[in-house]
Structure formats: structure tokens, C-alpha cells
Amino acid sequence: MNILTGFNLRYGLAILVLCSLSPSWAWGVENAECLECHSDESLTKESTDNILNTEITESLYVDEESFNHSIHNDNGIACVDCHADIEELNWDEELPHAATLESVCCCSCHEESAEEFKDSVHMEIRKKGVTMTCYACHGYHDVKPMEAALVSERANSVCLKCHNPAHTHDWLPAADSHFAFVECVVCHAPEVPRTINLRFYDLVTNQFLSGDQLLDTLGIEYDAFMTTVDTNGNQQIDTDEFDDLILMLKQKDVHAALRAELVAEINPLAHNIRSGSAQKDCGNCHAADSPYFNTVSILLTNADGSIERCTIDRSVLQSYYVNHFYLLGGTRVKLLDKIGLLILAGGACGAGLHLLGRILTSPIRRKKSKK
Ligand code: HEC
Ligand code: HEC
Ligand code: HEC
Ligand code: HEC
Ligand code: HEC
Numbered sequence: 001m002n003i004l005t006g007f008n009l010r011y012g013l014a015i016l017v018l019c020s021l022s023p024s025w026a027w028g029v030e031n032a033e034c035l036e037c038h039s040d041e042s043l044t045k046e047s048t049d050n051i052l053n054t055e056i057t058e059s060l061y062v063d064e065e066s067f068n069h070s071i072h073n074d075n076g077i078a079c080v081d082c083h084a085d086i087e088e089l090n091w092d093e094e095l096p097h098a099a100t101l102e103s104v105c106c107c108s109c110h111e112e113s114a115e116e117f118k119d120s121v122h123m124e125i126r127k128k129g130v131t132m133t134c135y136a137c138h139g140y141h142d143v144k145p146m147e148a149a150l151v152s153e154r155a156n157s158v159c160l161k162c163h164n165p166a167h168t169h170d171w172l173p174a175a176d177s178h179f180a181f182v183e184c185v186v187c188h189a190p191e192v193p194r195t196i197n198l199r200f201y202d203l204v205t206n207q208f209l210s211g212d213q214l215l216d217t218l219g220i221e222y223d224a225f226m227t228t229v230d231t232n233g234n235q236q237i238d239t240d241e242f243d244d245l246i247l248m249l250k251q252k253d254v255h256a257a258l259r260a261e262l263v264a265e266i267n268p269l270a271h272n273i274r275s276g277s278a279q280k281d282c283g284n285c286h287a288a289d290s291p292y293f294n295t296v297s298i299l300l301t302n303a304d305g306s307i308e309r310c311t312i313d314r315s316v317l318q319s320y321y322v323n324h325f326y327l328l329g330g331t332r333v334k335l336l337d338k339i340g341l342l343i344l345a346g347g348a349c350g351a352g353l354h355l356l357g358r359i360l361t362s363p364i365r366r367k368k369s370k371k
């Protein structure tokens with residue numbers, strides 16, 4: 001009995017070790033096997049479309065390079081993890097798997113996102129006969145990590161595939177600035193946690209400085225960045241520490257500023273877009289104590305697409321070195337705010353004028369409330 005248990009244990013351990021060494025072997029089909037056929041650009045399938053009932057030719061080509069850089073491949077998700085109805089390939093047949101495969105359910109791994117999507121306007125449209133898949137927004141073989149992406153690369157380009165916001169935001173002054181610096185879902189999925197991403201921008205070359213470039217300039221490694229900059233050791237970069245950092249860069253002949261963007265955190269709540277519930281209250285953002293600016297961090301982007309986040313004090317948003325993020329109502333020179341608003345909101349409708357009124361009268365109201 002004892003010998004048997006010992007044997008089983010050793011046998012089990014050996015399997016465990018083998019599994020951890022070669023997970024795809026243990027589970028069967030390797031990506032490379034699928035790609036033997038599907039990396040062929042000319043591989044197609046003849047079928048009949050279900051709308052016009054005509055003959056169509058579908059490409060069955062999978063771009064290996066692009067797939068290899070996807071977040072799924074990075075996390076060890078293989079072809080057969082999504083195409084889960086292929087359990088094995090039968091190499092005796094010309095076509096080693098069923099000719100028609102089940103459609104992939106993203107929700108099998110992303111339950112929380114699917115749950116939030118359930119009550120959204122994009123699910124509602126099913127009632128009108130419009131079906132929207134998860135990959136209408138995300139794609140499928142080339143889903144890239146979104147955290148380091150710019151507003152323009154993020155949901156803005158996702159949403160712009162189907163919407164033209166130019167027609168639906170007449171009431172919003174400087175709408176183009178909002179679209180450039182505020183991600184759509186920050187307003188449209190108001191419960192999603194959000195954050196301000198700051199990136200270094202080289203004022204001479206007019207290009208973003210990557211984390212690697214920045215650290216090269218400073219002559220330090222990643223792990224040394226915070227200890228070098230955060231001199232008082234409170235785990236965040238304070239305004240004076242930030243000024244020192246800018247000075248250090250200047251001494252190395254790099255003239256940099258920060259560019260700010262208001263983006264959503266990568267969170268399932270981003271799916272909860274509903275009709276008529278978007279953020280419209282200017283004062284929620286354009287106020288000195290706006291909850292929208294509670295988390296502010298500098299992003300150091302690496303060549304491989306990964307990022308480091310360094311927390312920075314929100315008062316840095318008022319720094320001269322934060323370019324084009326002139327937060328009316330929440331910023332530096334109050335008088336400039338008022339003049340800026342007057343000019344910019346000149347053509348705007350009631351909402352803008354209301355805000356203007358509030359800001360102009362705020363000293364009076366403040367005095368009143370003190371009394
Ligand atoms: C020997 C070549 C070969 C290999 C290996 C192969 N496929 Fe295919 N695959 C094909 C061909 C050919 C078709 C088109 C079948 C048809 O005409 O109906 C196809 C079709 C498909 C389709 C479309 C099915 C549909 O319902 O339209 C998917 C998805 C697919 N393959 C995934 C995979 C995956 C995943 C693997 C690896 C586990 C794999 N294939 C391995 C040749 C191959
Ligand atoms: C994250 C999940 C996921 C992974 C991983 C994945 N696929 Fe797909 N694949 C899909 C989805 C979604 C579709 C769209 C059609 C559907 O729902 O089946 C698709 C479609 C296809 C098609 C049909 C042609 C096309 O592009 O629409 C082929 C062939 C295919 N996949 C092969 C592969 C191969 C080979 C791999 C591994 C290199 C792979 N897939 C990995 C989700 C995935
Ligand atoms: C209308 C476009 C849209 C559709 C459709 C959509 N998503 Fe998303 N998804 C987003 C946005 C926006 C984010 C947040 C990232 C960002 O701010 O860019 C996100 C984030 C995610 C994340 C990361 C969340 C996390 O906590 O890691 C996953 C996973 C995800 N979506 C899966 C899905 C699945 C599954 C479906 C289908 C049920 C789906 N998405 C449908 C737009 C969409
Ligand atoms: C077999 C499990 C599995 C399936 C099926 C799957 N995913 Fe993923 N997905 C993952 C894993 C693992 C990650 C990386 C960890 C994480 O962010 O949750 C991920 C991450 C993501 C992200 C987050 C990107 C980011 O920036 O953090 C999105 C978006 C996403 N998947 C979309 C999809 C879509 C769309 C489909 C369907 C075509 C799909 N996934 C199908 C496992 C899966
Ligand atoms: C694949 C196309 C597609 C994509 C991508 C898409 N949408 Fe939509 N969206 C629709 C459709 C279709 C409707 C329904 C329009 C209607 O009912 O008139 C809709 C409705 C809406 C509505 C409600 C409009 C109304 O009339 O009440 C909002 C808000 C919205 N989408 C925001 C977004 C945002 C934000 C994104 C990006 C995260 C996005 N959409 C991505 C297709 C899309």
C-alpha cells in the first residue's frame with residue numbers, strides 16, 4: 001500500500017512538473033499546429049452569407065505576429081482556449097477539425113465585464129434587432145493592453161468606429177478639446193473609476209519621452225526612479241520634487257513638460273453605458289476639489305508596452321509644466337479662468353453660461369456661506 005502511494009505520489013509529481021514545464025503539451029494542441037495552416041494568407045472558406053444569401057469568400061488567415069503581441073498570448077491564452085470546441089486535431093483528415101466551429105464566447109473568461117455589459121445601451125439594441133459582439137469594440141486576435149494607450153488610441157477610436165460625437169455634443173464648449181483629453185467612457189460610464197495619466201513630452205522634438213529615454217537621460221534604472229525623485233520618501237512625487245525632476249532634466253539638456261489625460265481605469269464598469277446618464281455637470285470636473293482628479297500618476301512606458309505608474313500629488317496639475325490641461329475653475333490664476341471662460345463659452349449655450357455665472361459669483365457666494 002505504502003509503496004503504491006509512494007509510486008502514485010512520484011508519478012503525480014512527475015506529471016505536475018511536466019505540466020508546468022509545457023502547459024500546451026499537457027493540454028493538447030499547440031498554437032504552432034493551428035498556424036501551420038492558418039498562417040497561410042491565401043487560406044479561405046467559401047460560404048453563404050445569411051443576409052443576402054450570396055456566395056462569399058472568408059479569409060481564415062491569422063496574423064501570427066499580431067497575435068503574439070496580444071494581451072491574450074502574453075497571458076498564455078492559446079488558440080484552443082478560445083476555440084474551445086477543438087479538443088484535438090485529427091491529422092488523418094485533410095481538415096483536422098470540424099468544418100463549422102462554435103462561435104467564441106468572450107464571457108466564459110470575462111464574467112464581470114459581461115455582467116456590466118448586460119444592462120448597457122449596447123445590449124438594449126438587441127431589442128431592435130442589432131447584435132453587438134464584444135469584439136465589435138475590442139477585436140479578437142489582436143486585443144492589446146489598454147492601460148498605457150492614449151485617449152486617442154483607446155475608446156475614442158473604438159467608439160468612433162460607429163459614432164460621430166461632433167453631432168451630439170453641441171452643448172459642450174470646446175468639444176474637440178474634451179474629446180482629445182477626456183476618454184468617452186469617463187463621461188458615458190460615470191461609475192467607472194478614473195485617473196489622470198501624465199506623460200513626459202519633449203518640447204524640442206515634440207514627442208513623448210518613453211520611460212527608457214527618461215531613465216537613460218537621468219542615468220538611472222527603473223527601481224531607482226522613485227528613490228531618486230521622491231526625496232522625502234512618502235511614496236508620491238510632491239510638487240517641489242517634481243520641480244527638481246524638471247530641473248534635473250534641464251541640466252541634461254532635455255526640456256520636458258507633462259501632458260495630461262483624463263481616462264477610465266481598465267475596469268468592467270466601463271461597459272455600463274446607458275442612454276441619458278452621461279456626466280453633464282461642468283462643475284463636477286471644473287472645480288478645484290473635483291473628485292475626477294483624485295488619482296494622478298506619471299506613466300513611464302517601456303518599449304514592450306508595459307508601464308510603471310508613479311503617484312504624484314494632484315496639485316502638480318496646476319504646474320506651469322503641465323501642458324494644455326488648463327482646468328478652468330480648478331486652476332492657477334482665477335482671473336485668467338474667468339476671462340478664458342468668457343471667450344470660450346461665448347458661443348456656448350445655457351450650461352456654459354451657467355458655469356460662468358457660478359464662477360463669476362463664486363467669491364460672493366463664498367463670502368455668503370462664510371457668514
Ligand atoms: C491542416 C490545416 C488546418 C489546421 C492544422 C487547422 N485548421 Fe482551422 N481550418 C482549416 C480549413 C481548411 C478551414 C476551412 C474549413 C471549411 O472550408 O469549411 C478551417 C477553418 C477554421 C475556422 C473557421 C470555422 C468556421 O466555423 O468557419 C476556425 C475558427 C479554425 N479553423 C481554427 C483553427 C484552430 C484554432 C486550429 C488549431 C487548434 C486549426 N484551425 C487548425 C485548416 C486547418
Ligand atoms: C481571445 C480569444 C481567441 C483566441 C486566443 C484566438 N481566437 Fe480565433 N477567433 C476568435 C473570435 C471571437 C473569432 C470570430 C469568430 C467567432 O466567434 O468564432 C475568431 C475567428 C477565428 C478564425 C476565423 C477567421 C477570422 O479571422 O475571423 C480563425 C481561422 C481563427 N480564429 C483561428 C485562430 C488561431 C489559429 C488562433 C491561435 C493563433 C486563434 N484563433 C486564437 C477568438 C480567439
Ligand atoms: C462599446 C464598446 C465595448 C464593448 C462592446 C465591449 N467592451 Fe470591453 N471595454 C470597453 C472599454 C471602453 C473598456 C475600458 C478600457 C478603456 O477605458 O479603454 C473595456 C474594458 C474591458 C476589459 C478589461 C476590464 C478589466 O477589469 O480588466 C475586458 C476584460 C473587457 N472589456 C471585455 C469585454 C467583454 C467580454 C465584452 C462583451 C461582453 C466587452 N468587453 C464589450 C469597451 C467595450
Ligand atoms: C480563455 C480565457 C479568455 C477568453 C475566452 C477571452 N479572454 Fe480576454 N483575457 C484573458 C486573460 C487571462 C486576460 C489578461 C488578464 C486580464 O486582464 O484579465 C485577458 C484580457 C483581456 C482584456 C483586457 C485588456 C487590458 O488592457 O487589460 C480585454 C479587453 C479582453 N481580454 C477581451 C477579450 C475579448 C473581446 C474576448 C473574446 C473575443 C476575450 N477577451 C476572450 C482571458 C480570456
Ligand atoms: C459597433 C458599433 C458601435 C460601437 C463600436 C459603439 N457603439 Fe454606441 N451605439 C451603437 C448603436 C447601434 C447604438 C444604438 C443607437 C440607437 O439606438 O439609435 C448605440 C448607442 C449608444 C449611446 C446611446 C445613444 C442614444 O441614442 O441614446 C451612447 C451614449 C453610446 N452608444 C456610446 C458609445 C461609446 C462611449 C462607445 C465607445 C466605448 C460606443 N458607443 C461604441 C453602436 C456602437
Ligand code: HEC
Binds near residue numbers: 169182183184187278
Ligand atoms: C464631458 C463629457 C462627455 C464626453 C467627453 C463625451 N460625451 Fe457623449 N454625451 C455626453 C452627454 C452629457 C450627452 C447627452 C446625452 C446623455 O446624457 O447621455 C452625450 C451624448 C452622446 C451621444 C448621443 C446620445 C443620445 O442620447 O442621443 C453619443 C452617441 C455620444 N455622446 C458619444 C460620445 C463619444 C463617442 C464620445 C467620445 C469621443 C463622447 N460621447 C464624449 C457627455 C460626454
Ligand code: HEC
Binds near residue numbers: 326327328
Ligand atoms: C468629465 C469631466 C469634464 C466635464 C463634465 C466637463 N469638462 Fe470641460 N474640460 C475637462 C478637461 C479635462 C479639460 C481639459 C482639456 C484641455 O486642456 O484642453 C476641459 C476643458 C474645457 C475647456 C477649455 C478647453 C481648452 O481648449 O482650453 C472649456 C471651455 C470647458 N472645458 C468647459 C466645460 C463646460 C462648459 C462643461 C459643461 C457643459 C464642461 N467643460 C464639462 C473636463 C470636463
